[in-house]
Every structure is written in C-alpha cells, then in structure tokens.
Amino acid sequence: MKILAIRDGVYGVKSAISNAVIDFSQMTVSVVAVVTDVVREGKPVVGFAFNTNGRYAAQGLLRERFIKRIMGADPKEYRDPARDNLDPFALHRIAMRNEKPGGHGERSVAVALLDIAIWDAVAKIEGKPLCRLLAERFNGGKWDERVWVYAAGGYYYPGKGPEALRAELRSYLDRGYETCKIKIGGAPLAEDMARIEAALVEVGEGPRLAVDANARFDETEAMAYGRAMAPFNLAFFEEPVDPLDYALHAKLAEVYAPPLATGENLFSMPDARNLVRHGGFRPDRDWLQFDCTLSYGVTEYLRILDMLHPLGWSGRRVVPHGGHLLSLHLAAGLQLGGCEAYPDVFKPFSGFADNIPVQNGHVGLPENPGTGYETQSEVWPIMQEVAAG
C-alpha cells in the first residue's frame, strides 16, 4: 500500500464580488489529487481536496516542501496495518517534519490539502462515506443524516441596492434555506442597517439572519455596529474584529448579548485554544467557525475538537467555514452545529451533492465512499484533470 503520486492544480473561482476586505476575482484555489496503488471497483483509489476560497492556492509550498516529504517517505511509515489502510496521522507527521511551531498560515493550507485528500482516500479504501468513517472512529458511531446549513451571500456588488439583496435572499429561501448571512462593513453604518432591515423583511426574524464584517472593524466601529444591531437579536455577528485580537472579542462579548462568531482565520489548535481561553466567547450561544481546509486538515480539526470539550465547549457550537462537501462531512460525522453554504458563490468550489436539495434549512450527504465529489458535476471534471496530471 503506497501513495504513487500527488498532483495539484491551481484554479480561479467564478466570482466578481468583494466583501469588506478583499476582491475575490484575484483569488485562487488549489486542487490536490493523492493517487494510491489501492484498487477499488477496478480503479485506483484517488483522494481529492480543494481549499476554501478566501486565502490562496498553495502550489509553491506544496511543491517546495510538503509533497516531497510524503513522496520521500518509506510507505511502511504510513501504513495502518490494523486496518490495511493509509494512516492519516502518520502522514500528517511526515508532512510536518522539520517545521517549527507557531506561524500557522499558508503552510496550514498546503498541509490541509494533503491531509484532506488522504482522508478522502482512506474513506474510499474503507468503502464508506467520510462522515461515517469519522463517526465510527471518533464519535462513537453516531452521525447526523441531515445537517443544518445557512446560505452565505449578501455580498456587495456595484449598484446592488436593498431590492437586489432581498431578491437574493428570497432565492435562497426558495431553495430551502431558512437562515441567511449578509456582509456588513463595506458601506457606512446607516446604509448597512438599511440592508439588514431589508434582509429581515425577507427572512422574517433576527435569528434567521447573520451578518459578517470580515474582521474589518476597529473597536469603535464594532461597538457602534453592536449597539445598532443588538435589538434585532441576529443569528450571529461574524468576525467583528481582527481574528487575533482576543481581548477585543472579550470586550465586545461583554456588551453585545446576541451570538458572536469567528474562527475562519485561526488556522491551528493553539490559535483556536487562544480564542476560547482569551476571547470571552460564550459556550451557550457563540459560534466557532474553524475552516478545516485552511488549518492543517481533518487531523488538526480533531485536535481542535479534543481541545474544546474539556474547556466546556460542545462540538455543536462549531459550524465550519467553507460551504462545500468536506465541511458537511465534518459537521455530519462529528455532529457539529451545522455548516456554511455558498448557494451562489465560489463555483465550482462550493456546494453539496447536485441531486440532494436543501429542505427546511437542512441538507443530506451523498452515500458514495469518501467525500463524494463525483456527485458534483462542476468540480468533478476538474479533479479528474488534476488526477490525470
């Protein structure tokens, strides 16, 4: 049992949108294929991964360091003899050889891509959907058949007014979503409040609407938005301030009573732990949104969950950033709180199985072994292209 090749490609996303901080038209995503010598149903098992849009493709790092380490390892080092499978923990250690602690960014994407593709291959070798494999190994065999998802959208487009925003949200509701998220911070407060009020007309009540500031606010702005939004009791106020300013999160949590959310720009267990230790987040209401594809993969996500439980946090407070099948498998198999969804953005690197609709704000998972990307007609041909090299 060995890894025969690791291939990667760099792709753009079909988005001409921007949030408060970045322009997505310049962004890139890595697609990784880990080709094994294991054969299932007459074909070699290939594990796949891509990273969530928002940071960048990791081609340089993949090729300079991480692919070489895995391809240079003796296959005996990463075989799981008890299960006759690959050992994803051993492969993670191999990838991280000669890496210093701290400084978790960029390499955390490269390692995540490899780790996630390896977990996809492991589930395929075992002949199970990834969520079931995770449930059996790490969650006492329990998993959720359907996962709560919310529609992340509400981006700023040139010339997009409250009517267009309402039409967008109505379209999400028509497609089965019940909770929607819109961007704030890209317009003056008064204009953003008008957008929130317009959005509430569609979604009906505060707890069905979340807002995302993409970490752009300083203390004064965060407090002003908090004061203005508190009466609406929104689903959550996401990334109010710099993701590493734990003390300011704690200050905001003291005065803003409705739920807060953050985590998509914290890329390791030690960073996640600092948020929980120092960020003043409230385990009874706030949301943790770590993104597996940006933070060293499934292996590190398990470490994050292991860290959370003794600190009084339920996995149900974790809702992964990144609206794609990998996040959905994590949410289902580890019984997290739900999963982000991108109904209209970041195609083809977003969405769930083509033929499984969202209903009552929840969505099911494909039964295919592994992550099931072959159920997504837009992304699967790209993965086949990368695997072919």
Place this chain on the structure above:
Amino acid sequence: MKILAIRDGVYGVKSAISNAVIDFSQMTVSVVAVVTDVVREGKPVVGFAFNTNGRYAAQGLLRERFIKRIMGADPKEYRDPARDNLDPFALHRIAMRNEKPGGHGERSVAVALLDIAIWDAVAKIEGKPLCRLLAERFNGGKWDERVWVYAAGGYYYPGKGPEALRAELRSYLDRGYETCKIKIGGAPLAEDMARIEAALVEVGEGPRLAVDANARFDETEAMAYGRAMAPFNLAFFEEPVDPLDYALHAKLAEVYAPPLATGENLFSMPDARNLVRHGGFRPDRDWLQFDCTLSYGVTEYLRILDMLHPLGWSGRRVVPHGGHLLSLHLAAGLQLGGCEAYPDVFKPFSGFADNIPVQNGHVGLPENPGTGYETQSEVWPIMQEVAAG
C-alpha cells in the same frame, strides 16, 4: 522613481546541525533583490534582503502573489514625494492587498523579504546606514553606536560532549562575546544540566549563559527544567513551550523567577500583542525576540514597537532573533536591548561586517549606506548573483 525588477534566489546554509525540533540541513533561505531606477555613485540602487534560517525560503509565495502586486502597481502609488524616495509603507500596503487578516506565517516571510529589501534601498537612496535612517525617522535621532550581542550556539552534534561544548563557548569568548546561548531539550534533563554546568565553567556566571528549548517542552518538562535551572539565574530561558500557548508561559512566569524569552515564532503585531497581553511576561526582566525577517519586515517591527510602549514595555526588552546585519541595524537604530549573533552557524546568512570585531560583548555597524552587506565577503557575491538575475 520606480522599481524596475524584483529578483529572488533560494539558497541552503552550511549547517549539519539540529536543535530540539528541526534538522537545519534541509532548510532554505530566500535572497531578494529590489532593483530601482535610482542611481547613486554611478550605479542603480538595489535593495537586498534574506530571511533568518529556521523557517524556509518563500519563493513560491513571492512569485505567486507578492512580487506581482508590487510590479503591477503604478509607481506613483509608492513614491514618497516629500523625500524623493520610495515609500516603504505604501509598498507594504500594496504587497498586502487582498490578503485577509490572521494566519500570519509564510506570507509574513515573503512580505518581510520585500519590505526589508525596500528599506535597504530607501536608506541607500538617502545615502545613510539603515540604523541612522531608522533613528532619524522613528527614534528622535538617537541610535546606539555599539550593540550588545550574544553568541547563539551550543547545538547538539552527534558525539559532542561537554568538553566540545566548552571549547565552542571558549572560542566565542575568545572572539569578544561575553554571553553565550546553548540548546536544551535535545537530551534528557540530567544530561542537559551537565551541559549547563560545563558551560558555566567557561562563561563564569549564570547571567552570562542563556538556554534555548526551541518550544519543545510540555508543561511538565518546562516546569522540571525551570526548577532545575532556577538556582543558576541564567541570562534567559528561551522558547520554553509552544510559542502560542500564552497561558502556559504565564504559568511558568509565576514560578520561574529568572528571565524568560520568546517571540521568534510570532510573526505579526497582533501575535506579539497577545504574548504581551496574555503571556504573563514581566517587563522588568523578560525578553521579546521577534524576528523582523520572518514577520512582515521593518514596517511591522515598527508597529510592534508602537504597540509595546503603551503596554509598559521598553524597546530595550526587545532583542531580535536572527544574528545578521538587519537585526543589528534595528537594534542600533531603534535602541533595542541587543541582538542575537551566530558566530559559527548559518553561514553565509549570518554575521556582521567582516572587519568589525566583537569587543566586550558589543559590536559596531558598518558606515555604508543601507544595510551594508557589501562588508560581508561571503554573502555579498550571492546577492550580486541574485541581482543579476
């Protein structure tokens, strides 16, 4: 006034050594040359930078994102009209366009390389040593002519016993150093204590010897080493534990009275601020060792110093990681506490001016405009090679 080209090369270091965590023989360093259209003494001004050994070269990131952004900018965006020079702050903003907050690693090296090479060019255009330029712009015109340096060595080599360690330290003392640092954590505690005692025979007293655990200890080990070492009152106990485990630093600082030190694996102002806010470090004795070449460059170093002062920390408690001329210029021009030195390791990417000896534990700086790498016969030909493309 414009940047004509940015070139980079990847080089190894002459080290077959290891510390508690990594094997340096696999490491790489980036060298960057920023070629301008400004002419001084008949030649185009070229700014240079390399990163401290210990993380890795940043070629992929430099070429994928950061060089492109600067070369794609309108030169009007980065001209400093008041001084008829490049504006390094504007160039830093350009490099960081479309980058999300948080996740400070790897890209922090790529941006640092560009930023440092730009500051080198700015000082050359102004015809001043970098330390004087920094002093005039940011330190009320005051700088230190000589900087305290300590000799970082004491690595583990196969078969190296206490006698060889003593000979190594004696050689540093013979070369004018008064304080030395050795590695710990790569051997059992009893063996490390024997190494410390052997080292103390040479350096004479505890405050002349520092130890570096390279973040390898868990809580039990850190406490055990702390208890064993406390009676020696060593100069500092560096990187006892994971650089992001601020709570554990605080716990150690409560029981270990002599100085602690850390910071080389914290790569941004927000990360540095978290150490100061949550790490329990003591402004009257502990040391902050942020590495400019790994953490977004001079521009971010200035932000870190600006953050420290209102929190009660003097710049004299900052001793940059990285034993090379760039750290020395920061220490002199911003009147920091001193600077690391690598008398015998990481050549050619270490050391100060060839013809300026260390005396009484202090070293002076070259008078050349910029950083003065032309005073280093080993690194200068490499820089010329990179600049030639």
